[in-house]
Amino acid sequence: MSRILTLNIGASKATLAEYALNGKRNLTLTAYGSGDLQTVDVNDASSVAASLPPIISQIMRETGIRPAPLVVSLGGQMVFPRFAKIPPVGDAAKLEQLVQYEVEQNVPFPIDEIVCDHQFLGTTPEGDRAAMIVAAKLDGVTAVTDAVIAAGLKPVAVDVSQMAVLNALRFSTPDLSGCNVVLDVGAKTTSLILVENEKIYTRSITVAGNSITKEIAQAFGCSIEEAEQLKLERGYVSLGGVTEDEDEITDRVSKIIRTVLTRLHAEISRSINFYRSQQGGAAPSRIFLTGGSVRLPQLDEFFRETLQIEVGYLNPFTAVGIGGKVNAEALENDAFTLAESVGLALRQTDLPDLIRINLMPPELVAQARNVRRIPFLVTGAVGVLAALGLGILWQNHELETKQAQLEYVQAENGKLGQKQQQLQAAQAKEKTALEACDELQKLMRRRTAVLDRVRAVRASLLPGMWIFKWDHIPPSEEDAESGLEGVKIVVLGWNDTMEKELAKWKKDHPKEHNVDAPNIIKKSLEAVPGLVAKPEGDEGKRDAVTVNFQTGPNLQEITLLFKFAPVPSADPNPPSGKNQKRRGRK
Numbered sequence: 001m002s003r004i005l006t007l008n009i010g011a012s013k014a015t016l017a018e019y020a021l022n023g024k025r026n027l028t029l030t031a032y033g034s035g036d037l038q039t040v041d042v043n044d045a046s047s048v049a050a051s052l053p054p055i056i057s058q059i060m061r062e063t064g065i066r067p068a069p070l071v072v073s074l075g076g077q078m079v080f081p082r083f084a085k086i087p088p089v090g091d092a093a094k095l096e097q098l099v100q101y102e103v104e105q106n107v108p109f110p111i112d113e114i115v116c117d118h119q120f121l122g123t124t125p126e127g128d129r130a131a132m133i134v135a136a137k138l139d140g141v142t143a144v145t146d147a148v149i150a151a152g153l154k155p156v157a158v159d160v161s162q163m164a165v166l167n168a169l170r171f172s173t174p175d176l177s178g179c180n181v182v183l184d185v186g187a188k189t190t191s192l193i194l195v196e197n198e199k200i201y202t203r204s205i206t207v208a209g210n211s212i213t214k215e216i217a218q219a220f221g222c223s224i225e226e227a228e229q230l231k232l233e234r235g236y237v238s239l240g241g242v243t244e245d246e247d248e249i250t251d252r253v254s255k256i257i258r259t260v261l262t263r264l265h266a267e268i269s270r271s272i273n274f275y276r277s278q279q280g281g282a283a284p285s286r287i288f289l290t291g292g293s294v295r296l297p298q299l300d301e302f303f304r305e306t307l308q309i310e311v312g313y314l315n316p317f318t319a320v321g322i323g324g325k326v327n328a329e330a331l332e333n334d335a336f337t338l339a340e341s342v343g344l345a346l347r348q349t350d351l352p353d354l355i356r357i358n359l360m361p362p363e364l365v366a367q368a369r370n371v372r373r374i375p376f377l378v379t380g381a382v383g384v385l386a387a388l389g390l391g392i393l394w395q396n397h398e399l400e401t402k403q404a405q406l407e408y409v410q411a412e413n414g415k416l417g418q419k420q421q422q423l424q425a426a427q428a429k430e431k432t433a434l435e436a437c438d439e440l441q442k443l444m445r446r447r448t449a450v451l452d453r454v455r456a457v458r459a460s461l462l463p464g465m466w467i468f469k470w471d472h473i474p475p476s477e478e479d480a481e482s483g484l485e486g487v488k489i490v491v492l493g494w495n496d497t498m499e500k501e502l503a504k505w506k507k508d509h510p511k512e513h514n515v516d517a518p519n520i521i522k523k524s525l526e527a528v529p530g531l532v533a534k535p536e537g538d539e540g541k542r543d544a545v546t547v548n549f550q551t552g553p554n555l556q557e558i559t560l561l562f563k564f565a566p567v568p569s570a571d572p573n574p575p576s577g578k579n580q581k582r583r584g585r586k
Contacts, residue, residue, distance in 0.1 A: 003030075003068040005153065006344035007056070008161060009144065010075050012187035012210075012292070013037050014052065016059045017338065018068070019345040020323070027345055028321035029331075032338065033063040042075060045143035050409065052147035060151070067152055071344040072144060073159040074359065076184075076191045076204040079136045080107050081162060083200045083279075085128035086120075095120075099131060107135045115141050117357045122198035130198040134160050134357045142361045157347055158359040162193050162202045164343030167354050168316040169195070169288060171346055179282040182314065183268070183303075184339075185209065185291040190264060194275050196282060201275045207264040209293035215256050236297035237261060240305060257296065265306045288314040290339045316342035449567045456531050457489060457560075460524035462505065462517055464497035468557075483566030484533050491521070491558045498556050518547040518558050525562065533563040 004019045004027075017032035035055035041047040059065070084102045086095055099118050107114055116135035124130050141158060148155050165184055170176060179196040187209045194201040212235070217227035230253055238245075238254035245251035275281045287303055289311065304311045316339040322331065331338075347356055457467065473486030502517055509515075522545040526532055532544045548559040 002348075003066075004345050004348045005065065005068045005070040006341045007070060007072040007148065007153075008075075008164070008340040008344065009042060009052075009073065009078075010037065010161070010186055010292075011042060011077060011189060014055055014059075015338070015341055016056060016063070016065060017341045017345070018063075018065045019320075021345075021348055024350040026321070027342070027349065028323050029317070029326055029338075029342075030323035031063045031065050031325060032331075032334075032341065033059040033065070035059050042078060043140065045139045048140070048143040049147050049150075052144070053150040056148065056151035056153065067154070069156045069348070070148060070153045071157045071159060071347050072148060072155050073161050073164050073340060073344055074136060074141065074144065075161050075186075076189055076202075078140055079134055079160045079162075079359075081132070081134045081160065081202045082106050083202075084131045084133055085124055085126070086131050088123075088127060088129055095129065099133060102131075102133055103135055106133075109135075109137060113138055115359050115361055117359055119355055119357060121200070121355070124198060132163070132200055132355060132357065134163070134359065136160075136359050138361060141359050142363075145361055145364060155360065155364070157356075158361075159344055159347065160357055160359070161340050162191050163355045163357050164340045165191070165290060165314070166193055166195060166200070166343070167346050168339040168343035169314055170353065171342070171351065172314065172316050172318045173288075178285045181268075181272070181284045181287045183287060183289050183291070183294075185264075185289065185293040185299075187292060190267075190291070192268060192271050194272070194281065194284065199279060199281060201271075201279060201281070203271050205264065205267045205271075207260065207267060211263075212257050212260045212293075215260050216253060219252065219256055231257070231296075237299050237302040239298060239301060258302065261299075261302055262306075265303070268307070284309055287311045290314040290336050292337045294336055295333070314339050320345075445567055453531065453564060456528050457525065460521050460528070461491060462493070462498065462501045462520065464501055465491055465493035465517075465558075468492040473561075479563065485564040487560075487562065487564060489560040491560065493517070493556045493558075495551065495554055495556055516549070517556065518549045521558065521560070522547050525560070530565050533565045 002021045004021055006015075006017045006019065008015050013034045014037055015032065015034045018030045020028045020030050022028065035058060037051075037055070040051040040055075082102065084099070086098050086102075089095075089098075103114075103116050104111055107116070114135045115138045116133065118131050118133040121130040121132055145155050145158065161184070165182055169180070169182055176195075179194065182191075182193040182195070184191040184193070185208055188206070190205040190208045192203045192205060209231075213224060213227045213231055216222075216230055217224050220227065220230070222230075230249070234247070234250040234253050235257055236250075236254050238251075238258040245254060272284060276283065284307075287307065287309060289300060289303070290313070294313065300311045300313065313336055315335055317331075317335055320342055322328065346354055454467075454470075461467075467489060469488075469490035471488045473488055475484060475486055479486065498517060505520065506512065506515065522543065526544045534544050544562055546561040548561075550557040550559075
């Protein structure tokens with residue numbers, strides 16, 4: 001029994017898995033784990049070289065995976081796949097020349113800056129040779145293999161995600177026939193794979209899981225992290241019609257998801273039409289869903305409704321065993337994201353009809369070839385020298401890797417320094433604006449304080465009473481420092497009206513006894529929040545408002561002496577009394 005490791009590098013995470021191969025074809029998943037790549041630019045060689053080794057090492061520590069031969073895959077955004085029909089002319093050398101011509105015509109980079117591979121898949125009905133050609137930038141591939149080596153692993157093949165998923169589909173669905181579609185819905189891209197006998201058509205669509213998250217964040221005005229949480233906890237695909245969810249937030253999220261998926265459906269339909277018109281393909285009869293974003297509830301129903309064909313999920317473990325140490329519950333949730341991993345592991349079996357694209361850098365291919373050429377008799381001696389040489393090369397390589405990591409970290413630190421300066425400038429600007437706003441609030445509050453106080457005093461009077469005189473009392477030095485303002489207010493009211501209103505008030509408040517108009521006014525003023533300054537000391541024995549009461553032949557005169565509390569600097573709801581119910585009125 002041998003062990004195989006697989007590493008698939010996506011746009012948002014890297015997944016490392018370990019398989020046991022019993023015999024030639026019996027695979028068993030024994031361990032797997034993932035690392036976050038959200039902060040890594042997989043299209044930037046320096047970013048990959050600096051960030052990927054510690055991520056791989058962390059996964060190995062967490063899962064207990066030990067070094068073994070590794071098959072690694074590159075995401076769809078890193079490769080240029082092309083299906084080609086090669087005329088059956090000449091010998092094998094001539095076919096290779098025609099393949100090379102296809103590469104030069106279709107890959108947008110100089111030929112010495114790429115690594116490419118191809119595989120003939122069979123013969124088309126027209127008699128041409130069907131070929132799958134895949135190319136990638138050499139520096140990107142080298143960055144991945146260098147990072148893998150820096151993590152202590154030995155790469156034996158570099159595959160591409162679309163071909164690995166296709167191998168997993170053919171292995172898990174042996175009765176596959178007709179034209180089929182695989183939708184690998186990831187974080188940043190959706191890989192569409194059309195397979196029909198010897199024909200293969202692939203396309204990367206930029207509508208995927210992150211597109212949904214961004215739309216939710218924009219609609220709710222929240223952060224990307226909060227939007228992702230909303231998508232995971234409340235998200236599902238709203239189906240057609242006028243149905244609404246009872247929960248308003250869930251209803252909005254589901255409709256946002258459907259809107260984004262409608263765009264994805266339009267791109268899928270356009271790709272299928274292109275395949276049928278340009279390559280003479282048949283209409284698809286079945287769709288298989290895989291990838292991290294296919295967990296959305298009712299996603300299969302959405303595509304079944306919009307595309308009007310059979311839809312199912314690609315479960316790669318129908319013919320792959322599960323080791324005893326694998327968390328079965330977690331795997332049930334992750335199974336649809338591991339199709340690529342199973343496809344990579346299948347390369348180490350002897351199964352026929354697999355697509356075995358290999359984008360290993362030429363330098364590593366040459367090293368492997370040279371090792372195989374070492375004569376057996378001198379293997380021991382050369383092995384010692386090779387070990388020394390490899391040790392030196394490893395140290396040099398490690399030094400170069402660490403240097404690259406250092407340069408990358410320094411560059412990122414410089415970017416963060418610039419962001420920090422921008423943030424500090426924005427914070428200073430915000431502080432200045434808040435100070436100006438605070439001063440404006442203080443000014444507006446002072447301007448309205450007099451009206452607020454007049455309204456509060458008037459609201460405390462009984463009907464039929466009015467303010468006759470309002471005098472300010474010069475404050476003491478202590479009161480001035482505390483913001484207290486003394487006031488003497490004279491209130492008048494007609495005797496006959498006051499008697500009626502007081503009788504009505506007592507009727508409405510039967511539990512109150514021996515209450516007259518002055519005490520009603522005093523208690524009302526003292527009850528308005530923030531209006532009257534409370535005296536220091538024992539508030540239960542000292543009144544905040546002093547009242548003098550006189551009754552003439554026709555008028556009652558009440559004199560109020562008290563201190564207004566300080567004006568709040570920024571109180572959005574000052575104690576104006578304008579919303580109080582006038583006593584004695586219905």
